[in-house]
Amino acid sequence: MSVFILPKIFSIEGSGLFKGFTDWHSHILPGVDDGIPDMESALQVLEYYGQIGICEVWLTPHVMEDIPNETADLKQRFDELLAAYKGPVKLHLAAEYMLDNGFEQRLNDNDLLCIGPKENKMLLVETSYINPPIDLYSTIALIQKKGYKPLLAHPERYIYMTDGSDYERLRAMGVLFQCNITSLTGIYGKEARRKFSSFLSKGWIQVLGTDIHRLESFNYAITQKYISYRERKLLINVEN
Numbered sequence: 001m002s003v004f005i006l007p008k009i010f011s012i013e014g015s016g017l018f019k020g021f022t023d024w025h026s027h028i029l030p031g032v033d034d035g036i037p038d039m040e041s042a043l044q045v046l047e048y049y050g051q052i053g054i055c056e057v058w059l060t061p062h063v064m065e066d067i068p069n070e071t072a073d074l075k076q077r078f079d080e081l082l083a084a085y086k087g088p089v090k091l092h093l094a095a096e097y098m099l100d101n102g103f104e105q106r107l108n109d110n111d112l113l114c115i116g117p118k119e120n121k122m123l124l125v126e127t128s129y130i131n132p133p134i135d136l137y138s139t140i141a142l143i144q145k146k147g148y149k150p151l152l153a154h155p156e157r158y159i160y161m162t163d164g165s166d167y168e169r170l171r172a173m174g175v176l177f178q179c180n181i182t183s184l185t186g187i188y189g190k191e192a193r194r195k196f197s198s199f200l201s202k203g204w205i206q207v208l209g210t211d212i213h214r215l216e217s218f219n220y221a222i223t224q225k226y227i228s229y230r231e232r233k234l235l236i237n238v239e240n
């Protein structure tokens with residue numbers, strides 16, 4: 001008689017990974033970008049976060065040429081959300097900065113919302129998924145020269161970045177990686193999943209985020225898609 005042992009798989013939600021989790025990347029601040037559109041929906045998301053055990057969240061609205069959010073407006077919206085939300089999830093405000101033509105001016109003006117402990121001066125930054133910025137490495141060096149630590153948003157999603165050169169070079173420069181936990185379910189495609197898995201095995205992931213834009217799609221990814229036992233084990237070890 002042969003015995004088949006099926007591999008253990010988990011949904012992210014079912015794996016217990018969200019118990020005590022800090023979400024380092026979200027678009028929950030309502031009505032400021034392509035994320036959650038209004039206050040009522042933002043409160044629903046936060047209620048759901050509370051239910052699944054997420055205890056802290058960084059609100060990281062887009063700041064880019066196409067979505068030119070001003071720091072003062074984001075702070076005001078954040079205060080409105082703080083006043084409206086009465087639940088247990090701890091909220092923090094930062095932003096996700098696109099490394100485009102408008103970024104350097106903000107950097108020169110120190111007009112930036114940092115992420116993480118204040119003294120670390122970390123900045124969550126992204127690029128286009130498809131095309132590299134004109135000079136990515138010079139911009140990274142400039143950010144560091146100004147005293148900030150770049151935390152690259154979802155590095156696994158950039159299709160122009162290659163294993164052999166880009167990622168190792170960024171790591172060697174001291175760039176920190178924030179990966180989207182849902183990449184591991186394959187919702188962004190096989191390549192993003194493969195890259196995430198590779199970063200995870202190498203211990204290259206500093207922090208995890210959801211990059212949530214809509215509750216429905218997030219809920220689908222974390223309850224209807226699966227990760228392996230080994231992946232779950234590695235994810236638990238990512239300091240978060």
Ligand SMILES: [Fe+2]
Binds near residue numbers: 025026096153211
């Ligand atoms: Fe994002």
